[in-house]
Amino acid sequence: MKILVKDLNLDIRAPRSKSVYHRELIVNFILGARGAFLEEAEDDNDDIRATKSCLRELEKTDSGTLILNCNESGSTLRFMIPVALAVKSDAVEKLIFKTRGRLIERPIKELADCLAPFGVSITKNIEANEITVTGNIEPGKYVIDGSVSSQYISGLLMALAKFGEESTVEVTGGVASVHYIELTVASLAKYGISIVREGDTFTVPALVNAAVPDGNFEVEGDWSNGAFLACLGSLIHGGSAKITGLNMDSVQGDMAIMKFLNLAGISYLVEDGTVFVQDSHINPVRQTIEMECGDIPDIVPYMAVTGAFRAYKTVLKGIKRLRIKESDRAKAVTEMLSAIGGKVTLEEDIITIEYIDKVPDKISLTSSGDHRMAMAAVLCAAATGKEIELDDIDCLNKSFPEFRKVLLKEMTC
Numbered sequence: 001m002k003i004l005v006k007d008l009n010l011d012i013r014a015p016r017s018k019s020v021y022h023r024e025l026i027v028n029f030i031l032g033a034r035g036a037f038l039e040e041a042e043d044d045n046d047d048i049r050a051t052k053s054c055l056r057e058l059e060k061t062d063s064g065t066l067i068l069n070c071n072e073s074g075s076t077l078r079f080m081i082p083v084a085l086a087v088k089s090d091a092v093e094k095l096i097f098k099t100r101g102r103l104i105e106r107p108i109k110e111l112a113d114c115l116a117p118f119g120v121s122i123t124k125n126i127e128a129n130e131i132t133v134t135g136n137i138e139p140g141k142y143v144i145d146g147s148v149s150s151q152y153i154s155g156l157l158m159a160l161a162k163f164g165e166e167s168t169v170e171v172t173g174g175v176a177s178v179h180y181i182e183l184t185v186a187s188l189a190k191y192g193i194s195i196v197r198e199g200d201t202f203t204v205p206a207l208v209n210a211a212v213p214d215g216n217f218e219v220e221g222d223w224s225n226g227a228f229l230a231c232l233g234s235l236i237h238g239g240s241a242k243i244t245g246l247n248m249d250s251v252q253g254d255m256a257i258m259k260f261l262n263l264a265g266i267s268y269l270v271e272d273g274t275v276f277v278q279d280s281h282i283n284p285v286r287q288t289i290e291m292e293c294g295d296i297p298d299i300v301p302y303m304a305v306t307g308a309f310r311a312y313k314t315v316l317k318g319i320k321r322l323r324i325k326e327s328d329r330a331k332a333v334t335e336m337l338s339a340i341g342g343k344v345t346l347e348e349d350i351i352t353i354e355y356i357d358k359v360p361d362k363i364s365l366t367s368s369g370d371h372r373m374a375m376a377a378v379l380c381a382a383a384t385g386k387e388i389e390l391d392d393i394d395c396l397n398k399s400f401p402e403f404r405k406v407l408l409k410e411m412t413c
Contacts, residue, residue, distance in 0.1 A: 001390050005232075005382040005411050008239040012229060014221030014246050015043065015400055019180060021219045022051050022075050023158070023187035026083055028213045029055045030162050031191055037215030046398045047073035054080045061089040065096060072101040072326060072398060077131070078151035081111060082159035085120060085137045095133040101369060104129050106324055111152045114144035139165035139206075146200070147173035148321075153202070154184040160204040161193045171200040176321065177295045179253030186251060220252075221245035225400050226275070227257035227299040228375045231306045233277030234266045235382040240278035248273060253295050260303050263289045264310040285355060286311040294318030297325065300351075301376035304333045307353055308342050309383045314353040326398070327368035333376065336365055340380050356383075364389040371398040378407065 025048075028037060038052050054068040054076060068084060070077040077097055084095050104126055112122040120135035137159065144152055153171060160167040175181065181202075185195045192210055196203040226246050233241025248255075248270060261268055261277070265286050269276040289311040293300050300319055307314030322329035330351060334344045341359040345352040363381075365388055367374035374395050381388045396404040 001393060001412060002387050003381045003390050003411050004387045006237050006385055008236050008410055010241045013244045014226040015402055016219040017222040017252060018047055018399055019183055021048050023184055024217045024219060025051055026079060026158050027187050027191060028215050030158060031210055032212040033215040035215050045401055046071055050076040058084055058087055062091050065094045066092050067096050069098045072103050074103060074106055075151055079155040081133055082137060082155040086159035086162045097131040099129045102326055107148050110145040110148050114142055139163040139167045141168050143170045145173040146171035146175045150177040150180040153181055157184050157195060157202060157204055161188055161207060164206050166206050167204045169202045179251060179295055182251045220247040220250060223250060223252040223254040224298045227254050228302050230257055230275060230277045231302045231379055232382055234280040235379055236279055237385040238279055243275045246273050246275055254299050256296050257299055260291055288313045290315040292317050297321045298372060301329055301333050301372050302379060304353055305376050305379040308337055308356045312355040316351045318349060319351050320349045327370035327373055332368045332373050336376060339365055340384055359384045367392045367395055369395050371395045
């Protein structure tokens with residue numbers, strides 16, 4: 001597919017936050033809500049469809065084996081293993097989680113080690129793209145390595161909120177992406193479940209006399225995709241992006257994109273949840289942009305591409321977890337920027353990018369089957385002002401299907 005991004009003034013609403021949406025669905029289900037909120041909506045992305053599908057499967061009570069299809073959603077898998085163990089009926093002896101893409105290869109050992117003392121067995125079948133889980137969980141003290149993924153901790157907090165006795169989750173090895181845990185705590189607090197954190201130990205209170213929610217909830221705009229749109233607006237030659245539906249008081253970690261825009265010297269306007277960003281090519285190039293990204297891995301590809309055209313040197317630190325996403329994003333970003341004339345130095349936990357002042361006449365990029373990298377490729381097209389060849393945009397359905405429609409309508413040749 002050929003993509004050309006020039007002279008476009010986008011007016012687009014940020015999609016519902018995938019992170020918030022997952023949590024609202026699960027917390028409502030755990031607390032007893034049933035009904036229409038689990039039905040698929042037209043604007044649901046693939047990851048949300050996966051979580052809804054798993055929750056609908058858990059409504060079954062008389063089957064010895066439940067099949068839960070996680071598709072490519074790491075959030076769904078890591079949340080649903082403890083949640084399913086907490087809410088399944090005694091008649092269910094085995095849970096089989098089906099996966100696609102690289103999901104079967106992504107880490108889950110830390111969760112398996114945490115649950116093993118409770119008699120839970122988690123077994124991967126790489127060839128079949130399946131993970132089999134047996135056993136049960138109960139209230140108690142859980143100890144988990146939090147250095148790899150915050151999703152383990154969020155899944156445990158939501159699952160343990162189901163029980164009528166207090167539990168604790170002790171996190172070792174540091175807490176990765178703490179903002180996502182804060183989202184989980186906020187989702188539970190909304191329904192009267194107050195998680196208490198002392199250091200790296202989280203206490204989940206006993207569920208007593210909680211009201212059953214009705215499944216009606218609002219989901220704020222997504223700052224991960226909002227970050228992409230903001231970067232896009234700054235890179236479109238002769239264009240802009242008006243992004244609506246964002247919560248400027250959000251605890252979503254990816255709101256850190258606003259800090260990056262400031263570091264990059266990119267001007268923007270904010271009013272009533274609307275962010276307006278326009279072509280920044282006329283702004284002076286910065287000497288250096290340096291940012292810690294350990295808690296915001298999903299938006300590193302966007303910052304990397306934008307930084308390559310906004311500073312003589314961009315240093316993004318804390319990027320090692322990019323290697324275990326839908327693609328090896330550290331490698332994919334390096335290859336993508338190199339393909340458009342960039343010079344990139346990749347270390348274990350740091351990526352350093354030099355300013356791009358000359359781009360090739362012909363550019364061909366790959367999304368690596370990764371929705372974030374497909375969006376990074378769109379940013380490359382905007383930044384260079386050139387027509388590029390992109391191998392795949394269908395992966396955008398994972399998180400931002402509405403933008404795929406915009407891409408097909410406005411930016412393809």
